[in-house]
Amino acid sequence: MHKDTHVTDLALDDAACFIAKIGSVYAADHVPIGVAVKKSEIDRAALNEWWKKRAIPANRQGIGDALQLLELSSTQNLLDKCFGLSLSDQYWICPARASLKWANVNFFGNHFSEDLGDILLGKGTNGAEISLMSPDNTSDGWLRKKWLIMNGKRCLVKGGSGATQQEPYNEVLASAIMRRLGIPHVSYKLMMQDEYPFSVCENFVTPQTELISAWNIMQTQKKENHVSVYRHYLNCCEALGIPDVREELDRMIALDYLIVNEDRHQNNFGVLRNADTLEWIGSAPIYDNGTSFWFSAPLSMIHADALKSPCKPFRTRHSEQIKPAFSLDWIDLTALDGIDEEFREIVGDSLFIDQARCDILCDALCKRIEMLGEVMQKRQRVS
Numbered sequence: 001m002h003k004d005t006h007v008t009d010l011a012l013d014d015a016a017c018f019i020a021k022i023g024s025v026y027a028a029d030h031v032p033i034g035v036a037v038k039k040s041e042i043d044r045a046a047l048n049e050w051w052k053k054r055a056i057p058a059n060r061q062g063i064g065d066a067l068q069l070l071e072l073s074s075t076q077n078l079l080d081k082c083f084g085l086s087l088s089d090q091y092w093i094c095p096a097r098a099s100l101k102w103a104n105v106n107f108f109g110n111h112f113s114e115d116l117g118d119i120l121l122g123k124g125t126n127g128a129e130i131s132l133m134s135p136d137n138t139s140d141g142w143l144r145k146k147w148l149i150m151n152g153k154r155c156l157v158k159g160g161s162g163a164t165q166q167e168p169y170n171e172v173l174a175s176a177i178m179r180r181l182g183i184p185h186v187s188y189k190l191m192m193q194d195e196y197p198f199s200v201c202e203n204f205v206t207p208q209t210e211l212i213s214a215w216n217i218m219q220t221q222k223k224e225n226h227v228s229v230y231r232h233y234l235n236c237c238e239a240l241g242i243p244d245v246r247e248e249l250d251r252m253i254a255l256d257y258l259i260v261n262e263d264r265h266q267n268n269f270g271v272l273r274n275a276d277t278l279e280w281i282g283s284a285p286i287y288d289n290g291t292s293f294w295f296s297a298p299l300s301m302i303h304a305d306a307l308k309s310p311c312k313p314f315r316t317r318h319s320e321q322i323k324p325a326f327s328l329d330w331i332d333l334t335a336l337d338g339i340d341e342e343f344r345e346i347v348g349d350s351l352f353i354d355q356a357r358c359d360i361l362c363d364a365l366c367k368r369i370e371m372l373g374e375v376m377q378k379r380q381r382v383s
C-alpha cells in the first residue's frame with residue numbers, strides 16, 4: 001500500500017522474510033521509485049531488495065543483543081510486525097482481508113510504542129508485554145536510535161559510538177555550520193542521558209511527503225561505465241524532473257568538505273516528493289552528518305589535509321569531490337567566524353571529548369575553512 005492506494009498484492013514468505021510472489025499491479029505510478037515495472041509486472045528481485053533495505057541493517061550497533069531479547073533471528077522478522085510502516089515514507093503492507101485504513105495505522109498521526117526503541121538503545125524492557133508497533137522496526141543506519149514523540153512532534157534520537165561518542169556533537173556542529181551558511185538542513189540538538197550524548201532532530205517528512213534516497217533514484221536508470229556516479233545521479237534526477245538538485249548537491253559537497261564527512265553513502269541523502277500527487281519537491285534537507293570530523297580517529301590521526309579520511313559518494317577524496325561542484329560563489333566564509341568557539345560550547349564538559357581533543361578538532365576545523373577558501377580562490381582564478 002502507498003497510503004490508501006493499493007499498489008499490488010504480495011505473498012510474504014514468513015520464515016525466510018522475503019516476497020515470494022507478486023500479484024497484479026493496480027497502481028504502477030505508486031510502485032517504489034527504482035523498482036522496475038515491465039509489461040505490468042513488478043521486478044520481484046528489485047522489490048525484495050527494497051523490502052530488505054527497509055529493515056534495520058544487520059550491522060546496527062547492539063542489534064545482536066536486541067534480537068536475542070526478542071528471540072528473533074534477523075531484523076527482517078521485525079518488518080511485518082508494524083505493517084512495514086515508517087516515518088520516512090508512506091509505504092506499508094496491509095494484511096489480506098484486513099480492512100485497515102492508512103489514517104488509522106500510520107505513525108505520523110497515531111501513537112506508537114517505544115518498547116523496541118528502548119531495546120535498541122540498550123535499555124532492556126520493564127517486563128511487561130513488548131509491543132512492536134513502532135517505526136523503529138524500519139529505521140536505517142548503524143547508530144543506535146529511537147523514534148519518539150516529544151511535545152507532539154515525531155523526533156529521531158541517535159546515539160554516538162566508540163570511545164569518543166562524537167557523532168551527536170558532530171550533528172550539532174554540522175547544523176550550526178549549515179545555519180550560518182544558509183544550507184537547508186535538518187537541525188540537530190544535543191540531549192544528555194545517563195551522561196551519554198544523543199542527537200535529537202524532528203521528522204522532516206510529513207504525512208503528505210516522503211523521502212526517497214539517492215540509492216533508489218539511481219536505480220531508475222542503468223549507469224553506463226563511462227558515466228560518473230555524480231553525473232548518473234543528476235541524469236536520473238533530470239529524467240524524473242526533480243528540481244534544483246545540482247545546486248543542493250553543491251551545498252552538500254561543500255559541507256562534507258568542511259566537516260570531512262566519511263559516510264555520505266547513497267542512503268544518507270535524497271529527495272522529497274509529495275506522496276499524494278507524486279510531484280517532486282526537490283532535494284531533502286541535509287541529514288546524517290555525524291560520521292565526520294575524525295569521529296573515530298585518535299588524536300595523532302587528526303590532520304586537516306584529511307588524506308587518510310574516506311570520502312563518499314562521488315569520489316574517494318574530498319579534494320576531488322569538490323571539483324565538479326557547479327558553484328561555490330554562494331559561500332560566505334566569514335559567516336563561519338567563531339564556529340570553533342561554538343563547537344567548544346557544544347562539547348561543553350563532555351566526558352568523552354577532552355580538552356586536548358577539542359583543541360585539535362577546533363584547529364582542524366579552522367584549517368578546513370581556510371582550505372575551502374583556497375579552493376574557492378583557485379576556482380575564481382581559473383574562471
Ligand SMILES: Nc1ncnc2c1ncn2[C@@H]1O[C@H](COP(=O)(O)OP(=O)(O)O)[C@@H](O)[C@H]1O
Nearest residue numbers: 088140141142143201202203204205267287288
Ligand atoms: N529527521 C528525519 N526525518 C525523517 N527521516 C529521517 C530523519 N533522519 C533520518 N531519517 C531516516 O532514517 C535513516 C537513518 O537515520 P540516519 O541519521 O541516517 O542514521 P545513521 O546515522 O545511523 O545512519 C535515514 O537514512 C533516513 O532514511
Ligand SMILES: [Mg+2]
Nearest residue numbers: 141267268288
Ligand atoms: Mg545514515
